[in-house]
Amino acid sequence: MNKTALKTRFAPSPSGLLHLGNIRTALFNALLARRSRGLFLLRIEDTDQERSSEEYVTALMEDLRWLALEWQEGPEVEGEAGPYRQSQRRSVYQADFQRLEAEKLAYPCFCSQEELERVRKRQLAAGQAPRYPGTCARLSPEEVEGKLAAGFKSALRFRVPSLTTIEFEDLVRGPQRFATGDIGDFIIRRTDGSPAFFFSNALDDALMGVTHVLRGEDHLTNTPRQILLLRALGLPIPRYGHIAMIVGRDGAPLSKRHGSRSVRELREAGYLPEALCNYLARLGHHYEDSGFLDLDTLAAQFDLARLGRAPARFDPQQLHHWQREALARCDLDTLERWLAPVAASQVPADKYQDFIETVRPNVVLPEDALHWAKVLFSEELVLKDGILPIIHEAGAQFFTQALAAVDGSGTDFKALAAQLKQTTGAKGRSLFLPLRAAFTGELDGPELARLLPLMGVARVRQRLQNCVDQSY
Numbered sequence: 229m230n231k232t233a234l235k236t237r238f239a240p241s242p243s244g245l246l247h248l249g250n251i252r253t254a255l256f257n258a259l260l261a262r263r264s265r266g267l268f269l270l271r272i273e274d275t276d277q278e279r280s281s282e283e284y285v286t287a288l289m290e291d292l293r294w295l296a297l298e299w300q301e302g303p304e305v306e307g308e309a310g311p312y313r314q315s316q317r318r319s320v321y322q323a324d325f326q327r328l329e330a331e332k333l334a335y336p337c338f339c340s341q342e343e344l345e346r347v348r349k350r351q352l353a354a355g356q357a358p359r360y361p362g363t364c365a366r367l368s369p370e371e372v373e374g375k376l377a378a379g380f381k382s383a384l385r386f387r388v389p390s391l392t393t394i395e396f397e398d399l400v401r402g403p404q405r406f407a408t409g410d411i412g413d414f415i416i417r418r419t420d421g422s423p424a425f426f427f428s429n430a431l432d433d434a435l436m437g438v439t440h441v442l443r444g445e446d447h448l449t450n451t452p453r454q455i456l457l458l459r460a461l462g463l464p465i466p467r468y469g470h471i472a473m474i475v476g477r478d479g480a481p482l483s484k485r486h487g488s489r490s491v492r493e494l495r496e497a498g499y500l501p502e503a504l505c506n507y508l509a510r511l512g513h514h515y516e517d518s519g520f521l522d523l524d525t526l527a528a529q530f531d532l533a534r535l536g537r538a539p540a541r542f543d544p545q546q547l548h549h550w551q552r553e554a555l556a557r558c559d560l561d562t563l564e565r566w567l568a569p570v571a572a573s574q575v576p577a578d579k580y581q582d583f584i585e586t587v588r589p590n591v592v593l594p595e596d597a598l599h600w601a602k603v604l605f606s607e608e609l610v611l612k613d614g615i616l617p618i619i620h621e622a623g624a625q626f627f628t629q630a631l632a633a634v635d636g637s638g639t640d641f642k643a644l645a646a647q648l649k650q651t652t653g654a655k656g657r658s659l660f661l662p663l664r665a666a667f668t669g670e671l672d673g674p675e676l677a678r679l680l681p682l683m684g685v686a687r688v689r690q691r692l693q694n695c696v697d698q699s700y
């Protein structure tokens with residue numbers, strides 16, 4: 229791999245389980261790297277010790293691996309630019325803090341939270357955009373010495389040059405311009421000595437050789453600050469692309485803080501990784517090919533020019549669609565394993581394979597298989613709404629004749645239906661619907677010809693007898 233190879237990254241904060249917005253960011257970066265035969269890097273942004281936890285680091289790596297979004301540099305894989313956890317990079321940041329301060333490009337700030345909040349409120353009340361008023365930028369070296377000697381704690385603020393314009397070409401949103409006059413001096417090291425997001429995020433991208441950053445649009449206004457920082461440090465600036473956010477039903481962006489549905493929850497509900505990848509790849513990115521694609525093809529057809537700018541709404545129906553597509557491609561072994569945790573205990577072992585093949589077209593999630601297992605193998609049958617009137621309308625005579633037909637045909641549904649048609653004169657819907665209702669308590673479902681042998685003749689009889697009893 230040559231040194232100028234494209235390198236993308238995913239840099240989550242381990243402060244919660246990944247949601248679909250986070251993982252789509254990872255997916256797009258992984259697809260871009262794969263398409264360009266570049267590298268995909270994972271970095272853990274755990275500088276906020278209060279919100280970060282090891283549990284979430286493990287969980288996010290598990291999510292990425294489950295989706296086959298393997299990283300070529302990062303935790304557990306390592307690489308030349310490590311360590312890849314920001315909590316282990318404090319000494320790396322130290323040198324640049326000192327350099328910026330020595331060159332007067334950054335200065336210590338002693339303002340308290342309360343003071344800053346007071347200024348903010350005043351500015352908002354005056355109709356101004358809140359920004360740091362530069363109080364500590366004007367302190368003389370003696371004043372700084374004095375405050376430090378008196379034990380005041382300081383943060384480090386980056387001095388934003390005035391009257392310049394920062395321009396960059398966003399990979400998704402085109403040309404961007406920001407006047408530095410609108411950007412207040414910002415904190416790069418907090419009072420507790422930890423690096424602020426702007427700083428560690430930008431510095432690490434540069435030091436780790438990241439060439440392309442695809443990230444959520446929530447970061448767009450951070451970019452001019454990060455460009456200023458990298459310029460001040462004489463470091464390479466990656467290309468940035470800000471992708472439209474994924475919003476929930478309420479129109480608000482999915483977020484860890486707001487407890488959006490996590491990738492783990494979806495995995496535990498039984499969604500397949502291929503379904504999630506096909507769904508997410510199309511959320512904010514247009515593919516010509518509307519069919520199911522494997523990860524290599526999703527990558528081969530990934531194109532920055534096809535990234536949309538409008539927010540994308542999470543649509544469970546679409547996810548269902550891709551789940552069906554993914555299931556249709558599963559081999560029987562995979563399907564058996566996938567359903568085993570919920571269905572295996574409900575289905576007799578000698579019928580398990582036949583059961584899976586029978587219910588397969590009616591299963592989107594394992595819970596659907598569990599439902600059919602209960603329909604077929606439990607004593608009790610729960611009737612869906614609207615089923616009882618169908619049974620009443622068919623009448624006791626119909627089901628008595630059906631029982632008589634079972635005497636001759638057992639669980640051979642075709643023979644049973646043929647005989648019943650002859651003895652009752654019922655045909656079409658009025659023949660099949662009451663039978664389906666009686667056997668399954670549903671209006672639709674897997675083929676009755678396959679369901680009856682699985683149920684066995686005793687249960688078939690019992691279900692018909694129940695209908696005879698209910699119809700009087």
Ligand SMILES: Nc1ncnc2c1ncn2[C@@H]1O[C@H](COP(=O)(O)OP(=O)(O)OP(=O)(O)O)[C@@H](O)[C@H]1O
Pocket residue numbers: 239240241242243248249250251252253442443444445446447472473474475481482483484485486
């Ligand atoms: N709703 C969303 N849609 C698309 N991308 C998102 C969304 N939320 C976060 N991202 C992106 O996911 C990546 C990781 O972000 P981060 O770890 O800060 O998650 P977060 O959900 O924003 O967390 P928090 O709720 O703590 O702010 C970033 O590139 C961010 O822009």
